[in-house]
Amino acid sequence: MSASEAPSASELDTLVARAAAAFAQAGTPADLENAKAQYLGKTGHLTTLMKGLAALSVEEKKARGAAINQAKQAVEAALNARRQALADAELARQLQAEALDVTLPGRQRGAGGLHPVSLAWERIEQIFGSMGFDVADGPEIESDWFNFTALGNPPNHPARSMQDTFYVDMQDADGQPYCLRTHTSPMQIRYATAHAKRHAAELTAGRMREIRVIAPGRTYRVDNDATHSPMFHQVEGLWLGENVSFKDLKAVYLDFCKTFFETDDLALRFRPSYFPFTEPSAEIDIQFQSGPLAGKWLEVSGSGQVHPQVVRNMGLDPERFIGFAFGSGIDRLAMLRYGVSDLRQFFDGDVRFLQQFA
Numbered sequence: 001m002s003a004s005e006a007p008s009a010s011e012l013d014t015l016v017a018r019a020a021a022a023f024a025q026a027g028t029p030a031d032l033e034n035a036k037a038q039y040l041g042k043t044g045h046l047t048t049l050m051k052g053l054a055a056l057s058v059e060e061k062k063a064r065g066a067a068i069n070q071a072k073q074a075v076e077a078a079l080n081a082r083r084q085a086l087a088d089a090e091l092a093r094q095l096q097a098e099a100l101d102v103t104l105p106g107r108q109r110g111a112g113g114l115h116p117v118s119l120a121w122e123r124i125e126q127i128f129g130s131m132g133f134d135v136a137d138g139p140e141i142e143s144d145w146f147n148f149t150a151l152g153n154p155p156n157h158p159a160r161s162m163q164d165t166f167y168v169d170m171q172d173a174d175g176q177p178y179c180l181r182t183h184t185s186p187m188q189i190r191y192a193t194a195h196a197k198r199h200a201a202e203l204t205a206g207r208m209r210e211i212r213v214i215a216p217g218r219t220y221r222v223d224n225d226a227t228h229s230p231m232f233h234q235v236e237g238l239w240l241g242e243n244v245s246f247k248d249l250k251a252v253y254l255d256f257c258k259t260f261f262e263t264d265d266l267a268l269r270f271r272p273s274y275f276p277f278t279e280p281s282a283e284i285d286i287q288f289q290s291g292p293l294a295g296k297w298l299e300v301s302g303s304g305q306v307h308p309q310v311v312r313n314m315g316l317d318p319e320r321f322i323g324f325a326f327g328s329g330i331d332r333l334a335m336l337r338y339g340v341s342d343l344r345q346f347f348d349g350d351v352r353f354l355q356q357f358a
């Protein structure tokens with residue numbers, strides 16, 4: 001069919017059908033626009049037919065023009081229908097891709113929490129703080145002097161074997177190796193020595209400045225089983241002044257335990273023991289009167305009256321500074337408080353265990 005010849009009605013129908021088929025084949029909007037150009041574009045079939053009308057008579061123009069226009073409208077209708085179908089399909093695809101399952105459980109940011117040992121540690125600081133104790137801390141890599149000798153435990157003393165020690169490849173001025181502190185007791189010497197220096201003028205003038213301090217922290221020993229870990233936590237306590245006695249130790253420690261374990265139903269006893277830095281020395285045992293641990297004596301702390309030589313090593317007068325010290329395992333206190341039977345659970349880092357305390 002050339003442009004100058006007038007198309008027959010069936011030719012126009014065929015054209016419309018071909019256009020509709022071409023549109024139906026177009027899988028994307030871009031394909032569809034290309035197909036459209038072939039029929040409705042500047043050189044498209046229908047446009048060419050329209051141009052061809054110019055050569056016809058007025059009568060023919062009327063009749064053919066109307067027929068071509070009808071065909072053009074049919075093609076446009078098919079085009080619009082296909083456009084809509086493609087848009088609908090695209091929307092459906094997007095909805096499918098972005099579908100939300102509103103029945104899924106919500107996602108939450110996990111709330112962090114303090115480790116049970118930290119909880120116990122904070123509790124200890126808070127309770128002793130309320131009883132007027134200062135809180136001190138010091139180095140975990142400790143010299144032989146502070147960890148042993150100043151505490152009445154010189155080299156070759158048999159009591160050194162009480163604590164299996166990690167040594168560090170580094171020596172102090174006396175040629176003694178540094179160690180990872182085996183207990184928090186060196187803090188007694190460090191704190192009291194600083195105290196003696198700080199208040200030297202008042203002390204020489206005969207005035208009393210009591211020492212009341214706790215020193216919680218990490219400690220280390222070559223030890224590893226269900227109740228011992230190479231790294232563990234202790235809290236040291238020291239109260240030195242005029243006439244501070246075992247009676248005060250018992251009152252303070254019992255009070256601490258009652259608050260820490262949140263029960264008044266608690267008994268406390270001293271059991272004779274030995275430590276090189278106290279004389280006399282005692283283990284402190286407690287007994288719950290009710291609850292799962294009721295009736296058992298549980299060892300919670302070493303303690304004793306601070307040895308006069310240790311007081312001298314602090315730079316203080318042992319005739320005036322008399323009192324007690326204690327050293328308790330924080331992990332042990334936490335185990336008793338939270339009913340944990342294996343110490344290693346504290347250090348395994350298993351979230352299922354830890355989140356119970358969050």
Ligand code: DAH
Pocket residue numbers: 182183184185236237275277278281301302303304305324325326327328
């Ligand atoms: N330092 C001792 C230990 O770890 C515990 C201890 C006992 C501390 C008696 C003291 C004390 O202050 O008076 O085995």
